[in-house]
Amino acid sequence: xxxxxxxxxxxxQIAAKQLSPVELTKSHLGRIRRLNPKLNAFLLVTExxxxxxxxxxxxxxxxxxxxxxxxxxxxxxxxxxNTAGIRTTAHSKLLEHNVPTRDAHTVKKxxxxxxxxxxxxxxxxxxxxxxxxxxxxxxxxxxxxTDHFTGGSSSGTGAAVAAGMIQGGTGSDTGGSIxxxxxxxxxxxxxxxxGLSSRVGILPLAFTLDHAGPMxxxxxxxxxxxxxxxxxxxxxxxSVNRSVPDFTADLxxxxxxxxxxxxxxxxxxxxxxxxxxxxxxxxxxxxFRKEGAEVRDISxxxxxxxxxxxxLTMITEAFTLHAPWMRERFxxxxxxxxxxVALAATVSGPDIIQTVRRRRVLCQEMxxxxxxxxxxxxxxxxxxxxxxxxxxxxxxxxxxxxTMPFNVTGFPAISVCTGFGEGGLPVSMQLVxxxxxxxxxxxxxxxxxxxxxxxxxxxxxx
Amino acid sequence: MSTPVIxxxxxxxxxxxxxxxxxxxxxxxxxxxxxxxxxxxxRVNRPLPREAEPALTFNVEQR
Numbered sequence: 001x002x003x004x005x006x007x008x009x010x011x012x013q014i015a016a017k018q019l020s021p022v023e024l025t026k027s028h029l030g031r032i033r034r035l036n037p038k039l040n041a042f043l044l045v046t047e048x049x050x051x052x053x054x055x056x057x058x059x060x061x062x063x064x065x066x067x068x069x070x071x072x073x074x075x076x077x078x079x080x081x082n083t084a085g086i087r088t089t090a091h092s093k094l095l096e097h098n099v100p101t102r103d104a105h106t107v108k109k110x111x112x113x114x115x116x117x118x119x120x121x122x123x124x125x126x127x128x129x130x131x132x133x134x135x136x137x138x139x140x141x142x143x144x145x146t147d148h149f150t151g152g153s154s155s156g157t158g159a160a161v162a163a164g165m166i167q168g169g170t171g172s173d174t175g176g177s178i179x180x181x182x183x184x185x186x187x188x189x190x191x192x193x194x195g196l197s198s199r200v201g202i203l204p205l206a207f208t209l210d211h212a213g214p215m216x217x218x219x220x221x222x223x224x225x226x227x228x229x230x231x232x233x234x235x236x237x238x239s240v241n242r243s244v245p246d247f248t249a250d251l252x253x254x255x256x257x258x259x260x261x262x263x264x265x266x267x268x269x270x271x272x273x274x275x276x277x278x279x280x281x282x283x284x285x286x287x288f289r290k291e292g293a294e295v296r297d298i299s300x301x302x303x304x305x306x307x308x309x310x311x312l313t314m315i316t317e318a319f320t321l322h323a324p325w326m327r328e329r330f331x332x333x334x335x336x337x338x339x340x341v342a343l344a345a346t347v348s349g350p351d352i353i354q355t356v357r358r359r360r361v362l363c364q365e366m367x368x369x370x371x372x373x374x375x376x377x378x379x380x381x382x383x384x385x386x387x388x389x390x391x392x393x394x395x396x397x398x399x400x401x402x403t404m405p406f407n408v409t410g411f412p413a414i415s416v417c418t419g420f421g422e423g424g425l426p427v428s429m430q431l432v433x434x435x436x437x438x439x440x441x442x443x444x445x446x447x448x449x450x451x452x453x454x455x456x457x458x459x460x461x462x
Numbered sequence: 463m464s465t466p467v468i469x470x471x472x473x474x475x476x477x478x479x480x481x482x483x484x485x486x487x488x489x490x491x492x493x494x495x496x497x498x499x500x501x502x503x504x505r506v507n508r509p510l511p512r513e514a515e516p517a518l519t520f521n522v523e524q525r
Contacts, residue, residue, distance in 0.1 A: 308505035319480075327481040330488070339492045343499045345480035346468060355506045357514040364513075397498045 004164035011069035021072030025054035071114030104201025121156030129337025143459035151184035158185035168216035176403025179415035183380035186426030189215035194410030195240035198233030206317035219445035223247035256292030267379035274383035280418030306405035319344030384425035
């Protein structure tokens with residue numbers, strides 16, 4: 001069992017005055033000093049800010065005025081989240097010296113909840129171009145094996161959580177950028193329902209696919225972190241004005257009675273996942289059945305259909321955003337970002353319209369499929385993390401993604417660890433809910449995690 | 463609907479039209495991605511059911 005606390009454990013100890021936020025923060029700063037030279041997860045460590053945040057949290061602890069379960073919890077932000085007065089680079093030469101004047105909405109919400117900010121985390125360039133070796137900072141390495149890829153684009157958050165450098169952090173997810181690194185780093189990460197969390201102050205990649213969400217060691221911690229950022233923001237046109245439920249309320253209700261549909265063709269025929277990935281999902285479904293859930297296979301359009309709609313939407317929207325800079329400063333981007341996004345220039349108007357129409361059909365299909373289900377299950381990644389040197393420039397187009405379907409539809413989806421593959425790195429699955437059914441998604445994920453041994457095992461380097 | 467093949471000269475023309483004035487080497491770096499991307503474009507262009515956008519679309523072949 002690891003000595004690294006989860007957020008839930010730390011929050012309990014802080015509330016009981018058994019754990020000092022300052023000592024907890026110092027412990028994480030020490031781990032960052034020790035591990036970041038090997039992992040490159042942090043682009044910037046804000047030690048002074050962290051200690052100041054921790055001292056303020058500790059003062060509240062002493063006076064019995066804690067603001068909630070995130071008070072005193074060490075976190076960090078993906079470096080596309082604006083932080084007032086603190087460099088925010090998108091891991092790009094183009095914004096190497098960019099210092100925002102205002103916090104992202106989500107950054108402010110966690111700060112208001114008392115979270116302790118340890119710094120800014122590596123990302124694929126502008127949340128898309130990676131893993132890249134031609135940027136001002138190197139890409140992060142996977143804590144389970146530093147020759148291997150973290151996944152992306154929330155690569156630094158994945159590595160930092162897995163290595164215990166932070167207890168949780170922000171990610172953004174346009175085609176899988178939270179769930180991918182969560183899967184490959186063996187942690188939990190949720191892409192909430194589109195519109196549940198504000199994107200204001202987060203550097204965008206694709207307007208209609210971008211989601212902001214948390215990554216942490218457990219689903220329970222993700223629920224606590226999401227509680228801190230969910231809610232209406234009138235500045236985000238996609239933000240939904242509805243009450244925010246208690247994401248932890250149903251955590252202990254177990255899996256009994258859940259109706260689960262497995263999109264088996266996604267990971268068995270459309271894009272065949274590794275033996276360990278498929279075995280992990282099968283074992284998880286056995287668990288859910290034994291707990292009293294109803295599990296059956298369901299069929300959707302091929303994963304490639306969802307991927308095509310999502311990918312084409314993503315790069316055309318990204319090109320719309322970046323074209324002014326790409327026209328003037330093309331070579332200031334890394335090769336992966338600039339060459340991938342430039343392909344959007346080949347897209348025609350009819351292509352876009354067909355994409356929009358097909359997206360509507362796919363959203364309707366998935367909504368109908370979920371009429372009699374609570375959870376959809378698929379793989380989150382095809383296998384363990386590959387060697388970082390083996391990830392090619394066009395890899396994200398060559399095979400359909402397992403995560404993109406739920407960006408296309410906007411449904412909430414969490415990635416959780418289902419064990420380890422032949423190479424000793426984590427494998428994973430995705431649990432997907434109906435729009436705004438995050439409490440059920442967390443309930444299913446927590447029931448699974450609590451019954452399995454995977455959360456007790458951390459990378460050896462920690 | 464089959465997507466027209468894009469060779470290096472055509473790609474350079476398309477990129478220039480979108481305002482990206484690239485060197486031949488820069489165009490050649492993008493070119494290997496074109497056929498992979500074209501498969502994605504072809505997939506979104508396969509026929510759709512009429513329900514795809516009933517109020518806003520029509521088929522010119524339809525009577």
